[in-house]
Amino acid sequence: MDEGKPLFVQIAEQVEESILDGSIAEEAQAPSTNELAVFHRINPATAAKGVNMLVDKGVLYKRRGIGMFVSPGARELLLKERRNDFALRYVQPLLAEAQRIGLGPDDVADLIRTGAGATPAQP
């Protein structure tokens, strides 16, 4: 999973995944810093940094004395962010690789429409 991303970013992304796929609902309690640290076998300070990043983003909020909870609207927020990033994270590398092997944007579009990948093309 490591693309050279800082560990705390990876931890934050994993929590985001759980919110996106609905395994942690909005207004539900999020895993604590210590739980994250023990589960991922990382230093609690690193886990805390990841959690704080999510708090700053408005994905999590703190209830005093109880713990971290998923903010209302967090899922929508994350979906919006992921959609914004989609072009950068997936489409650009896709087109770069396509160019390298001699496929134009239209070829790629065709492949996507016909659901390519099920049958690998013969050389």
Add this chain to the structure above:
Amino acid sequence: MTTLNPGAAMDHEVPRNRLLNVVRLQFVNTQTFVVVPALVLGGAWLISMLIFWVIGGAGVDGVKAGGGSQAPLWYFLAIGIQAMTMTFPFSQAMSLTRREFFIGSLAAAAVSGFGMALVFVLLGLFEQATGGYGINGYFAYLEWIWVAGPFAAGLTYFTATLFFFTIGFWFATIFKRFGALGLTTALLGLGLVLVGLVALATFQQAWPSVGRWFTETGSLGLTLWGLLLTGILAVGSYLTLRRMPA
């Protein structure tokens, strides 16, 4: 409280009873300080009894006094060595200061020595009361030691245990800190000093007065001198230990 250097450690008290706990540390495993000394004493007593019985059986009726009761004293030399070589590195893992370790170990030796002295006195009193177990055999009641009474006899025995303990402890410390060469040098030095004293007494033709001094001082007086000497040895041990790496 000074406001000059309010170190964070200031508000922390030293946990109490650390010294007492060093004594307990030495007794956690009872073998060194309790079981073996008791075995040596008991064994020496048994052998002495057998010898008295054999001699008695051979028809000798006079007072039979053996030196068997000194056997445990020598063992304290070994205890001193062990307390140093085995327990010191562990005491460091227990976050003890050298001072705490030293005083606590000395106290542990004193507890053990006191126990031995108590047994020695009780045996002596018993021998006194029963005329040497009815066979005129004396293991603990040695007249020269007992002239000043049971208390003085006990003190003599107790002092002897500590004396041997500190010697063992100091030499072990010297060995650990300065190696075999250091220990040999120290022993050689000690030998030279003793030879020097002998030479001095001889050249001054002072032996008669030396002998007189020993007789006049008596066992109690010698014991008190022995305590002083033990004290000096203890200070020497501590000074050697004080700056020794674990």
Add this chain to the structure above:
Amino acid sequence: MNSVIQVRNLTKRYKDAVALDDVSFDIEKDAIYGLLGRNGAGKTTAMSILTAQNLPTSGEVRVFGENPYENARVLSRLCFVRESQKYPDDANPRHAFAAARLFFPRWDQGLAEELIDDFQIPLKRTIKKLSRGQLSAVGVVIGLASRAEVTFFDEPYLGLDAVARQIFYDRLLADYAEFPRTILLSSHLIDEVSNLIERVLLIDAGRILMDESAEDARSLATNVVGDAAAVDRAVNGREVIHRESLGRVTSVTFLGRPEASERAAMAAQGLEFAPVSLQQLIVRLTQQRSAGRDRSPAESQEGSLR
């Protein structure tokens, strides 16, 4: 800054070698430090002096603001688990734990018993007869259950198999999360501890080569792979700490992180980036240093990192 340990210009000279050479660093409260470096780099000497088991030749050491030497007030708050700890010859693990319970004010007997179970330590076997791994486990139990405010672990895992080491790391992390304290863990199994530690202190040949947060250390260097000529253009002007080639393909590790735009430009030329693990970085830095450079790259790079 809330440092529990301050070291200034510490030098330790043995008869024939310099173990620590004018070393200065601070240890912050309630963090796990990785004290990393090769065998003989000076890790054990540093820990021995901090716990007053050894004496400095020169320089100054402050623990909780005081000199730890013969200082019971300070020492009672420390625990040092040595790799080659000696125990009384006739003692067994039960004796050792009983003693530790006497001297560590925060000792947790329940935790100790759980750990004894975890590591399956035979309590009544003489310590002399324990295997190397069991001996290490005795030290690990004392170090964890003592919950000392500052705990030093010096290569605590010798002879422990992978499973037992994982138990140690997991237990350490879980207990630390619940009872935060300062932990100095010396190790050369860097990959195993790199996610555990918050800060890295790298010692090499008696000097501090790196004093960084583990997070920063991980982004200290970048690895780029690709066509030799393209790689050379990309790393031009950067400090290269390692280079290897296979045919026309070259792999270069250099200090620093290129900006996103630079990365994109390099990627367009077919270059691939790979993260440099803490272990790789440390191996490269120590190799480069022993190769005889007089200026440490970590130092020369410091300005640009802050």
